Amino acid sequence: VASVADDADRAVLALVANGQLDALQELYDKYRTMAYSIALRITADASLAEDVVQDAFLGAWRNAARYVEGKGSVKTWLLSIVHHRAVDAVRRRRPTSELPEREETPPASLTLPDIWQEVAGNLEREEIATALATLSDVQREAIELAYFGGLTQQEIAAQTGAPLGTVKSRIRLGLLAMRSALVGDRGSPSGTPAGDGSP
C-alpha cells in the first residue's frame, strides 16, 4: 500500500511528464535539499553538485513519462537519478574510469516488494540512522565508500587493502543487516544479517 505522500508525488510527476513547468518547480522545491545534499556529499564540490542536481532534474523532466508506478516511490526514483549522476560526475574526474551506460529506470525485474512501500512513509530519519548504526565499522565503511564515495567494489578493495571477496560480502551483509533493522520481522531476508564479512 503506497503512502499518501507517494500518491501526491505521482500526481505531480504525471504533470511533469505532461510538460508542466510549475509541477517541475514543485518537485524541485520538495526534494532540492535532499538532492543537493546527496550530490554535495558525493562530489564534495558545491559547483559540481549544482550541475549534478540540474542535470538530474532535467533528466527527470525529460524522462518523467518513463517512471513506472509500483516500482518504488517517486522520491526513490528521483534521488537514485541524483545519485547516479553524482557518481558519474565523480568518476569522470578520475581519468582512468570508464562510465557505465546509465538508465533512468531500473530493469523491469527490479521492482520493490510491497514491504518497502509499506514502511517507506513511516520511517523517521532517526530510525534509519539507528539501522545504519547496527552495521559493523567495516561494513559501514565499505557501503559508504560505494554509495557516497562512488567507488566500485574493486576500487574499495584496493583502497582498504581487503580482498575483493571480503569487500563484496561486507557490502551484502551490511545491506541485509540494515534491511533487517529497518523492516524487522516483516520481511524475510534471504541471507543471514550477521558477521562483518571478514574471512
Added chain:
Amino acid sequence: MSETPMTHEQALDLAAGFVLGALEPAEESAVREHLRTCPESHDEFAELGGVVAYLAEADLELVEPPAALRDRIMAAAAADLAARSAEAAPPARPDVTAVAFPTPAEREIRTGRRTDRLGWAMRIAAVVAILALAGWNILLQAQLGAARQYETAVASVISAAGEAGSQTVILTPTENNRAAGIAAIRPDGSVVAAMRDLPPTAGSEVYEAWVIVGDAAPVPVGDFTVGSNGIGAFTTSPANAPPGAIIAVSREPGPGSTAPRGPIVSTGVGVAQES
C-alpha cells in the same frame, strides 16, 4: 565479461554491488542483460535495492542549494520545452548514438521528409518567443546574456534560411547529450547554426561541424569553441551539402580533425524548403 552471458549465480553474487552502483562497467552491463533475459526470481536485488534508497537519509548533513539553482533549472526546462515544441513537427528526430553514424537506410527514411516554409517559420518563432519572453525565470544577467546571444544567432539562421534554395536543419542531441539547435544550409553549402546546451570547451578542445552526404566519409567544415554559457554560434565554410545531407557536431580534442575522434553531440538533416 559482457561477451559471455552471465549465469544466475554470478548475477546474484553481484547483486549488492549492482544496487549500490559499485560494479565495474562491464559487470554492470552484464547484470542488466541478465535481469532482462533470466526468467528466475531476482528477489534479492529488490531486497537489497530497497535498503539503498534509505542510505542517503541515514547519514547526511542537509545543505540547502543556492536559490539561483532553481532559476537555472527552470530556465533550462523552459528552453527544453521550447525545443521540444520546435521538434514536434517533422523532420524526424535522428536516432544517432554518440559513436555511430546513421546507416544509409536510416538516411533514406529521414530524407523523405519535407517541411513547408510556414511550419518552419512558426517553429523558429516558438523558439525565439519562448527564449525571449517565456524563459520566465531568466533573470540573472549571465542567463540574459546567453539568451540574447542565442537569439542573435537564431536571427542569423532565420536570415540564411530565407535565401532561395536554402535548407533547414533541426539539430537534436545524441544520446546522453543535451546540445540542440537550429541551422540553415545556404545554397553554397555553408552552414549557419545556433546551438545551446553545449558543454564548454577547455584547453585546445573544439567542436567540429561535419557534413555527411550519402555513404561518403564525414567532411569537416569548421570548428568553434564554447564558453560557460553553452551557446554555440557559427558559420562554416561552403561544402557539398545537397538536401538530405546530415550535419553533425562532435567534440574534438583539438582543431584539425579529418575524421571525428570525439563524441558526436548533436545531429540534424538538411531539408529543402518547398517554394
